[in-house]
Amino acid sequence: MGIDVEVPVPPFADPEQARLFQRLLLLYLRDLKGAGEAVGKQQFVLAGVVGLHAPELHAPEPRRGTPGRPRCGSCATPYPCRTTLAVAVGAGLPIGWRDPVQVARVLADAGHEPRRGGEVTPGRVLWADGWGAVRQDDGSWEVGIPLDRGEYATERVEDDAAMAARLAATAGTPAPFPYGWVEDEDEAASMGPAAARAIAAWDGHVALPYLEEHRRRGAPRA
Numbered sequence: 500m501g502i503d504v505e506v507p508v509p510p511f512a513d514p515e516q517a518r519l520f521q522r523l524l525l526l527y528l529r530d531l532k533g534a535g536e537a538v539g540k541q542q543f544v545l546a547g548v549v550g551l552h553a554p555e556l557h558a559p560e561p562r563r564g565t566p567g568r569p570r571c572g573s574c575a576t577p578y579p580c581r582t583t584l585a586v587a588v589g590a591g592l593p594i595g596w597r598d599p600v601q602v603a604r605v606l607a608d609a610g611h612e613p614r615r616g617g618e619v620t621p622g623r624v625l626w627a628d629g630w631g632a633v634r635q636d637d638g639s640w641e642v643g644i645p646l647d648r649g650e651y652a653t654e655r656v657e658d659d660a661a662m663a664a665r666l667a668a669t670a671g672t673p674a675p676f677p678y679g680w681v682e683d684e685d686e687a688a689s690m691g692p693a694a695a696r697a698i699a700a701w702d703g704h705v706a707l708p709y710l711e712e713h714r715r716r717g718a719p720r721a
């Protein structure tokens with residue numbers, strides 16, 4: 500058994516904490532496949548994008564009243580930037596959030612906004628469209644999920660940390676095109692041949708030792 504390494508919780512004042520977050524995010528993305536499967540081309544490209552948004556080597560000098568926080572190398576905003584945070588929470592990186600208010604503050608600082616009229620308080624979560632949650636007296640949360648015809652289903656979430664994880668999971672990359680969207684058939688068909696060539700080329704590339712050795716990583720499959 501290895502030693503447990505925990506994902507640090509943003510925001511970061513310490514550049515090493517930012518670099519640890521970046522490394523764990525990339526390792527987590529690498530592991531988002533079945534053990535025994537080859538590294539996917541999309542996976543490899545996503546790692547490259549995340550790499551472009553790595554923290555700069557040196558945090559800026561602190562200015563009066565503001566600590567020098569590590570910055571994204573592409574966006575020049577505090578690390579993790581909007582893109583990196585979206586990838587991390589959208590992919591389900593196990594960040595040890597304390598409560599929904601902490602998540603909401605980090606999301607908003609990075610440029611992710613709640614829905615119109617949304618708010619997150621110690622007792623209520625209204626962030627993404629479609630659901631809301633209210634904290635109960637015993638510390639659990641009741642989540643209301645709209646069904647058809649104005650009816651609601653309710654789910655119970657165990658505690659503040661679990662509610663925070665649930666909020667983060669819905670806030671990262673909501674409804675990306677083309678999943679769930681209407682596509683233009685001509686546009687969609689036009690990409691097929693080039694994608695087929697890219698996959699064929701990748702099948703050769705992924706057999707190289709530096710990628711092949713990652714085949715054993717990932718989630719065990721039943």
Ligand SMILES: [Zn+2]
Binds near residue numbers: 551574575580582583
């Ligand atoms: Zn960035």
